[in-house]
Amino acid sequence: MAHVHRPDGPVALVGRDVELAQLGALTTAARAGHGGGLLVQGQAGIGKTALVDAGADAAEAAGLHVLRCRGFRGEGDVGFAGLHELLHPLLDRRDVLPARQRAALEVVFGLADGVPADRLVLGLATLGLLEEVAQQTPVLVLVEDLQWLDPSSAETVAFLPRRVAESRVLVLATTRVGDGERSSWARSFPHVLSLTPLQESDAETLVRATGADLPAKVRTRILRESSGNPLALTELVAQHSRSGGQSRGAAPAALPRRLEDAFLGEALLLPAATRQALLVAATAEGAPQQEVLQAVRSLGLSDADLLPAQRSRLLQPSGDRFAFRHPLISSALYDSAGSSARAQVHGALAAVTRDPARAAQHRAAAAMGWDEDAAEGLDGVAQRALGRGAAAEAATAWRRAAALTAELDRRAGLLASAAEAARQAGASADAAVLLTEVRAVTAPTQHRTLRRAARTDWLLSMTADHQGRGAVDLVDLAAAMPGSDERIEVLAWAATKCSVLQEPEDVRAVVRAALREQDTDRPLQRVALALVDPGAPLDPATFERFRAQAQQTDGVLLNCLAFSVEDAGDLAAAQDCWSTAVEVAHASTLTSDEVTALCGRSTPRLGRGDLPGGLADAEQALHLSLELDLPVVGAMAATVVARARAWRGEHERATQALQQARTLPAAAPFTRVHASAAWAAGVLALTEGRHADALADLQGAAVNAAVALWAGGDLAEPAARSGRPDLVADWSRTAAAAVEANGSPHLAMLLERSRAMLAPADRAQAHFEAALAHGVRSGAAFDLARTRLHYGEWLRRERRITEAREHLTPALEVFDSLGALPLAERVRQELRAAGAESTPVAAEQDVAVRSLTAQELLVARLAAQGLSNKEIADQVYVSHRTVGSHLSHVFAKLQIARRSQLVAALGGEARPA
Known part of the structure; x- marks a missing residue:
């Protein structure tokens, strides 16, 4: 089907009744509040535009508000151009958005200065605007030629289709693909329609x-x-x-x-002046008509020279623009023109274009050879693009600017900027190539450029499949830096390499020596030493100084430090590190870093016994990791979700989370994920009474020493019940050595508890008493309560009933407050056997709270703290109307009518997340 033009008008559309019916069904569903998205893909000329135009006409006739934008060949380097076209009619409604989302939109549109837009926050802002409009009138978002839309706009558009399911919004897009191909955007749309040739x-x-x-x-x-x-x-x-x-x-x-x-x-049949005027229109496709006409006049042509093209229907006015009959016309005209003719036209457009970014790009396209002025113009374009969050477009502009400058120092700096922008855009392979180009042209005396490139290289190696400079190479680079601050910064990167890659002692010694040579007392220096030498813990005062000075670039350091102190047995310090990383990332709108930190914090929170808090962090990290395509973080978060839900007796949900952890792509090669999944499986089996399975699963955690150190604390019970106490021996030796090295009271409790459970009756009590003493000092309430449970069980078996009750009763209080139902029920059974009664928790209330989804519970907790819907939306990264929808479901499930009733209805779950 196609809109086919003839001199006497368009021909009727034929051959696409099925496709039109599908469009009509989606439109009807959207009007009823069941939104969605459809991507129409196919080869050039197959009828994509005709189909969506017909669909848009039908939607408009049915009362939908149609918002449109279109990608143009060559316009993809202008950041957010498509989003401007799409959302400009709605900007007067932006005050309805939550503060962070509104600020992100205003930065993108140049209405305010601020932190560059985060892609998730910007996507939510766009979604929020559309949902707001759809409250009054259903909305059709029509995006043509998605393959040519600027990357930043295309990414925002792709965010929408799977998130409008409960809105009166339909997202319809077209994209060109070759025969038998599938668009890379297809996975973002619930429905994909591949147009095939006519019958x-x-x-x-x-x-x-x-x-x-x-x-x-x-x-x-x-x-x-x-x-x-x-x-x-x-x-x-x-x-x-x-x-x-x-x-x-x-x-x-x-x-x-x-x-x-x-x-x-067809064009060759037109006068030469018309062909030249057409080349101007093709080169400036998507630009305002007056801009095209001014450029035409500057070349000695007239407006009338375009009339023959309009009469032949090659080109027609469309609103305030010129539109070609088909995009292939503009590409054919542009590609067939000689380089000098194209340069002349670009120069004419640069002189009349009012938009500074497009003017600079036209000047660059007109350049023949080196052109420092054009390079400087592109540098400005890139800086403005990055300032608005269009990192991909900034990388393109800086790379082109580097190609236009002959001065090597300047070129190296531009390439370094391009590499960092590419990294921020997620184009890891491009960033790695650019870093290679930087090294080729950077002189040893260009310390600033060398350090900038090394920083990008280091960050890339922390987040992508990129080896980068090794720790010893970074030590050599640090020695060449002129100032101590710069040297310490580079050495801190080397220290993180040692921590993440588990470098051998000889490499650590080189980094350690270089750090100690620095005659300063900066917190960063001490943090780096703690990373390279885990045996030397960081003192709290230094950490507080570092926390106060932490910048957004310190996120990786905080993460590595958190892992280091966690592995050293200090879960409280690890939680503090992760919390600081969460705060820094949230304030800097670095959502990916925030998700990583939330995931990291969930482990020590859960380990210290904060089941609701650890679960909340893990659930939020899992949700956001799927939004941001962070499969490793998501898999790790899912293992924590599985472990927390297993302790809470939510076995079906725990099994689902465990399955998700094991199937998320890219997770399998990471031993930490594998070990954490084994730990979660072991806890699930333990709470279900499958002791042999629990023992086998927990042994699987040995693939990662750091995880195995803590998971081993759960080995003793299934080992004792399976008659295999020998399987705990290796862990006991490792844990004893770790306790001797770091003095962790929490780890010491787990070790003594394990010894007690496997010891002969005449020695068990001493180990239990030692475990309790360590547990009180540790502040790990959940593991202390489990220790009391095991001790109480042992005392009852020894017929020391009164003493048993003294330990079982406080254990029950902890398990009830944390919602650890299997353990609470186990304590109640022991108390009944000991002749004592225990009051059960309110069963109906507990069932109602547990029926809430993870997002509903998180929203309910924040609402119980007094946050408004918009504040909650900014906190948990959803639209404000989604918050309202969640709260509506919460009220129905908990059978309440007001926010003031949430604290009582949630009970122990109302604590801050």
Whole structure:
């Protein structure tokens, strides 16, 4: 199906009834509040625009508010150009958005200065605006030529289709693909429609409609050569008519090239001045009409020179722009022009374009050889793009600027900027290539550029499959830095390499020595020493100084420090590190870093016994990791979710989370994820009474020493019940050595408890008493309560009933407050056996609270603290209307009517997340 133009007007659309019906069904569903998204993909000329135009007309007739934007070839380097076109009519409604989301939108549109937009926050702001409009009128978002839309806008558009399911919003987009291909954007849309060639009967109907007088042989040839492509059918008919019936068949070539040749043939029939004016329009496609006309006049042409093109319908005014009959016309005109002709046109456009970014890009395209002025203009474009969060476009502009400058120092600096922007855009491979180019042109005396590039290289190696400079290489680089601050910064990167890569002692010794040589007392220096030498813990005062000075670039250091102190047995310090990382990332709108820190914090929170808090962190990290495509973080978070839910007796949910952890892509090679999954599986089996399975699963945690150190604390019970106490021996030796090295009272409690559970009766009590003493000092309430449970069970078996109750009763209070139902029920059974009664928790209330989804519970907790819907939206990264929807579900499930009732209804779950 296609809008086919003839001198006397368009021909009726044919051959796409099924596709139109699908569009109509999606439109009807959106009007009823069941939004969605459809991507229409297919080769050039297959009828994508015609189909969506028909769908848009039908939607508008049905009362939908249609918002449109379109990608143009060559405009992809202008950040957020498409989003500007799409959302500009709605900007006056931005005050309804939560503060962070509104600020992100204002920065993108240049309405305010501020931190560059985070892609998730910007996506939520866009979603929030659309949801707001849809409250009054259903909305159709129509995006044409998604493949040419600027990357930042395209990413925002792709955020929407799977998130409007409960809104009166339909997102409809088109994109060009080759035969048999699937667009990379397809996974972002719930529905994908691949347009195929017309059926033979429909193709013949279309040919007869456009060329009724064609001889039978010509009609047959056109049907064969067009292969059912609607545009090819109509253009080949028109080509035959223009040639007076003299056109000959050609060997079948790639259809887009055949069509471009046909369009060029049509253009060649026009006057030379018209062809030059058409080249201006093609080069400036998407620009305002007046801009095109001014450039035409500056070349000595006139507005009238475009009239022949309009009469032939190659070009038509469309709103305040010129639109070609088909995008292939503009690409054919531009690609067939010589380089000097294109440069002349770009120069003319640069002189009249009011938008500084597009003017600079035209000047750069007009440059022949080195052009420092053009390079400087692109540098400014890149800085403004990055300032608004368009990192991909900034990288492109800086790379082009580097190609235009002859001065090597300047080129190196521009390439370093391009590499960092590419890294921020998630283009890791491009960033790595750019870093190689930086090294090739950077002189040893360019300390600032060397350090900037090394920083990008280091950050890339922390987040992507990129080896980067080794720790010893960074030590050498630090020695060349002129100032102590710069040297310490580079050495801190080397220390993180040692921590993350578990470098051998000889490498650590080199980094340690270099750090100690620095005659300063900066917190960063001490943090780096703690990373490279885990045996030397960081004192609290130094950490507080570091926390006070922490910048957004310190996120990786905080993460590494958190892992280091966690592995050293100090879960409280690890939680503090992670919390600081969460705060720094949230304040800097670095959502990916915030998700990583939330995931990291969930482990020590859970380990210290804060089941609700650890679960809240892990659930939020899992949710956001799926939004941001962070599979390793998501898998790790899912293992914590599984362990927390297992302790709470939510076995089905725990099993689902465990399965998710094991199937998320990219998670399998990471031993920490594998070990954490084994630990979660062991806890699940333990709470279900499957002791042999628990023992086997917990042994699987040994693949990662750091995880195994803590998971081993759960080995003793299944080992004792399976008659295999020997399987705890290796862990006991490792844990004893760790306690001797770091003095962790928490780890000491686990060790003594394990010894007690496996010891003969005459020695068990001493170990239990030692475990309790360590537990009181540790502040780990959950593990202390488990220790009391095991001790109480042992005392009851020894018929020391009164003493047993003294330990079982406080254990029950902890388990009830944390919602650890299997352990609470186990304590109650022991108390009954000991002749004591225990009051059960309010069963109905507990069932109601546990029926809440993770997002509903998180929103309910924040609402119970008094936060408004908009404040909650900014906190948990959803739209404010989604918050309202969650609260509506919460009220229904908890059978309450007001926010003031939330604290009582949530009970122990109301504590801050």
